[in-house]
Amino acid sequence: MKPKASVNLPDYVHLHVLLWGILSVMFNQVETKAQQCKLIPGSMSLPVLQRNGDITLGGLFSLHDMVVEPNRLFTTMPPHPRFNFRTFRWMQTMIFAIEEINREGKLLPNVTLGYKIYDSCSTPYQALKAAMELMGTEQDSEVEMVDNHMCHGTVPVVIGDGGSTQSLVVARFLGAFNVPQVSYFSSCACLSNKMEYPAFLRTMPSDLFQVRASIWSDILTGHGWVVRQSLTMRDAMAAIVSRIRSSGALVVLVFAVEQDAAALFDEALRQGLSGIHWLASEAWSTASVLSTPKKYQHILQGTIGLALRRAQIPGLQDFLLRLHPSNSDASENPFLIPFWEEVFGCRLGERTLMENENYKPPCSGTEDLKSIKNIYNDVSQLRISYNVYKAVYAIAHAIKAMKSCNDGAGPFLLQACSEATNIQPWQLLHYLKEVEYTNQFGDETMFDQNGDPVAMYDLVNWQLGSNGEMQFITIGMFDGTAPAGRKKLQLQDNNILWNDNKTMVPQSECSSPCPSGTRKAIRPNFPVCCHDCVVCRAGEIKCLRCLPLFWSNVERTACFPKEVDFLSFSDTMGKTLTTVALLGSLCTCWVIFIFSCHISTPIVRANNSELSFLLLFSLNLCFLCSLTFIGRPSDWSCMLRHTAFGITFVLCISCVLGKTLVVLMAFKASLPGSNLMKWFGPVQQRAIITLSTLVQVIICIIWLTVAPPTPQKLMPRESAIVLLLCDEGSALGFALVLGYIGLLACLCLFLAFLARKLPDNFNEAKLITFSMLIFCAVWVAFIPAYISSPGKYSVAVEIFAILASSYGLLACIFAPKCYIILLRPEKNSRKHLMSKTNVQ
Known part of the structure; x- marks a missing residue:
């Protein structure tokens, strides 16, 4: 686990560092042979994995993840830590490299390397305690100080620790004694400060290379991206996700450790943030805690990140798999038991369970590491393990250079060399800083003046494999050793799969130039x-x-x-209304033809056949006048449509009114002593119809004279259409025309209602009543529909009202008569019409 740029260490850690700083000064002021190297009184030795050798290398690995500091009140048991298989592989890699060097004997002939490895438990306190034991010897032994720096038998160099937080503490402590420390996974740029950490080196590139060097700038500008913001850990992940969403950036560089990155992506999932192309810093670019869970796959697919150089170390996997509790050296490994029990979920031997530890069944003894697949034996992504491997070999090359020193040509005072049997850490530190070699994998290992290696990274692309597992596909590399004039970044764009399996390079910048429009x-x-x-x-x-x-x-x-938009004959609505109007006209003509063929029959002659033909003629005009509302409005069409509609409908209603009066007067005239029919003869009926229609004609003439309907263009502000309509001109004139039609219709309805129960076998007043009810209902509904309908739809509503009311009159008044004429001719007789048998 790596810290941010600044790390707030616990106060007790600073106290330990200060204490040991004071002790180191005291050691320089007192006779060396009177001093002894001892552990802190009252402390307990930590579990250690060691093997003797001519030169012993110290090792610090966080084999357990202890995220909570120990409780020094001793009121509760400490939490049971989780064993880290990945770190255990790193530790085994150190042992493998040491044994490989000893076995081959080419690099250090006649010299055997040993090791002494402690578990730093992912905490600064435990890391400092382990470092202190590395600087001491077996408890209660008396060993002399040498050159005011350290005791015989202690390690001259330490490999570790992994996390920057632990390394900061250890580096301060070891630096006080000039004991070189080579870290394999601490990337904090602060550790490059040689004033504070003079003995610190690392095979892990500093974060400074990612932040300030040209790696990310080359990647970003090479694709035309302007990333809105790089992220480090903040207090509120919700605020970060909201900022990303509001920024509109599609490519985001997340510079954080894997735990913080996981917290960010958990919040992104909660808020439903997707479609982002993530750029990963080295700290989480190959993190299994993010690549393995299925929940992250759809948002992290296509991620591009910087990863440490990967290598295939021959023989390492076999070395990892040969580990077994039954081996002869297993009893000397205090970390094997917790590892084995964690891997197989069983319990070795008769060990007593610790408090807060879950019960595990006894191991059967048949367990084999080859039968399981986990991060420990997965050697497909050897990156940190490769750093450990390089750290061991860097120390071996430094020891070789130290052993190869010729007297009189040494690097120290008076050109002296180091003692062959007494390697001093400060001397080894000098040779470590001078190490420069190319290993079997073709990678150059060297340290700059800050103890940092040359930045070399693989560029990996997160791609979802066919098996549903995330794969890290190498799509390029960054080589910090490239000479001037040669590009350090090599990127294969064709092999990249972006988010949602897209192959096109995404565009992301703070704000693109605004396009036209x-x-x-x-x-x-x-x-x-x-x-x-x-x-x-x-x-x-x-x-x-x-x-x-x-x-x-x-x-x-x-x-x-x-x-330009209007109700035309070519659009669907216009075609439909035209068809319905012509069909109504044809039906009217068909009724006229039937009545003409049977003009002498009683049912046609009843109630004055002349009125019936005049009514049919006016109905035909009503159907045809609706066509004047369809088509492009013009001055003549606007005046014609309203006046034709008003006059033809008044003529129609006047005929219905005349027929109603004839029915009423015929009944009254049949009473003894009545002479009313002489006032409602054919001449009087024609006069009533003429006068009624003349009133509407006069209203229309005045309307057309004062303020006639005219074409109008309606141009809604937020519409791409110009509506062509007929403006009524005078709203009063339009209202008088409609009002007069309504007045006659109401009068006709009232008279027909009075005559509906007159004794007659064929009482036409009933039919007129039904027809006028339909007529009035249609026109009452017309008014709100007409007012609320926009544009050409108001015209369609008016046409519909005309056609509906016309069909109502035609169907109610003439359909029953046509039925008798055509289908029941026996009832078309004077005898039947004058019969009183069916009086209501």
Whole structure:
């Protein structure tokens, strides 16, 4: 686990460091042979894995993940730590490299390397305690100080620790004694400060190379990206995710340790943030805690990250798998038992369970590491393990250089060499800083003046394999050793799969130049360079309004004349209404033809056949006048449609009124002493119809004279259409025309209602009553529908009202008569019509 740029260490850690600093000064002021190297009084020895050799290398590995500091009140048992298989592989890699060097004997002939390895438990306190034991000897032994620096038998160099937080503490302590420390996984840039950490070196590139060097800038600018913001750990992940969402960035560089990155992605999942192309810093670019869980796959697929150089170390996997409790050296390994029990979920021997430890069944003895697959024996991504491997070999090359020193040509005072049998840490530190070699994998290992290696990274792409598991595909590399004039970054764009399996390079910048048809809108609380591109409103180009009769195209780059819209004969609605109107006219003509063929029959002659033919003629005009409402409005069509509608409907209602009066008067005239029929003869009926229609004609003439209907263009501000309609001109004139029709209809309905129960076998008043009810219902519903309908739909509503009321009159008044004429001719007789048998 690696810290942020600044690390707040616990106070007790600073106290330990200060204490040992004071002790180191005291050692330089007192006779060396009077001093002894002892452990802190009252402390307990930590478990250690060691093997003797001519030169012993110290090792610090966080084999257990202890995220909670020990409770020094001793009121509760400490939590049971989790065994880290990955770190255990690192430790085994150190042992493998040491045994490989000893076995081959080419690098250090006649010299055997040993090791002394402690578990730092992922805590600064435990790491410092382990480092202190590395600097001491077996408890209560008396060993002399040498050169005021350290005792015989202690390690001259330490490999570790993994986390930067632990290394910061250990480096301060070891630096006080000039004991070289080579870390394999501590990347904090602060450790490059040689004033504070003079003996610290590492095979892990510093974070400084990622942050300040050209790696990320080359990647970002090479794809035309402007990343909104790099992320380190903050207090509120929700705020970070919200900021990413609001920024609009599609490519985000997350510079954080894997635990913090996991917290960020958990919040991204909670808020539903997706479609982001993530760039991973080295700390989490190959983290299994992020690549393994299925929940992260859909948002992290396509991630590109910097990863440490990977190597295939021959023989390492066999070395890892040969580990077994039954081996002869197993009893000397205090870390084997917790590892084995954690891997197989069983308990070795008769060990007593610790408090807070779950019960495990006894191991059967047949367990084999080859039968399981976990991160311990997975050697497909040897990156940190490779760093451990290089650290061991770097120390071996330093020891070789030290052993190869010729007297009189040494690097120390008076050109002296180090003692062959007494290697001093400060001397080994000098040779470590001078190490420069190329290993069997072709990688160069060396340290700069800050103890940092040359930055070399693989670029990996997270791709989902066919087996559903995330794979790290190498798509390039960054070589910090490349000479001037040669590109350090090599990237294979063709092999990259981005988020959602896209192959096209995503675009991401704070704010792209606004394209044509948009304008810039400043984002509040954002830098000036960040803006939103707001699409110009419809009807604008360059966000300037087009002229009233013009409208912008989709791209908002030019103005074009607006489309003219009206109820035409060519559109679907116009065709439908035309068909219905012509069908009504044909039905009316068909009734006229039937009545003409049977004009002498009683049912046609009843109630004055002349009125029936006049009513049919007016109904035919009503159907045809609806056609004047369809088509492009003009001065003549606007005046014709309203006047024709008003006059023909009054003529129609006047005929119905005449027929109603005839029914009433015929009944009254049949009473003894009545002479009313002489006042309602054919001449009087024609006069009533003529006078009633003349009133509407006069209203229309006045309307057309004062304020006639005229064509009108409606241009809604937010519409690309110009509506062509007929303006009524005078609203009063239009209201009088409709009002007069309504007055006659109500009068006709009232008279027909009075005559509905007159004794007659064929009482036409009933049919008139039904027809006028339909007529009045249609026109009462017409008024709100007409007012609320937009544009050409108001015209369609008026046509519908005309046709519906016309069909109502035709069907109610004439359909029963046609039924008798055509299908029941026996009832078409004077005898039947005068019969009183069915009086209501």
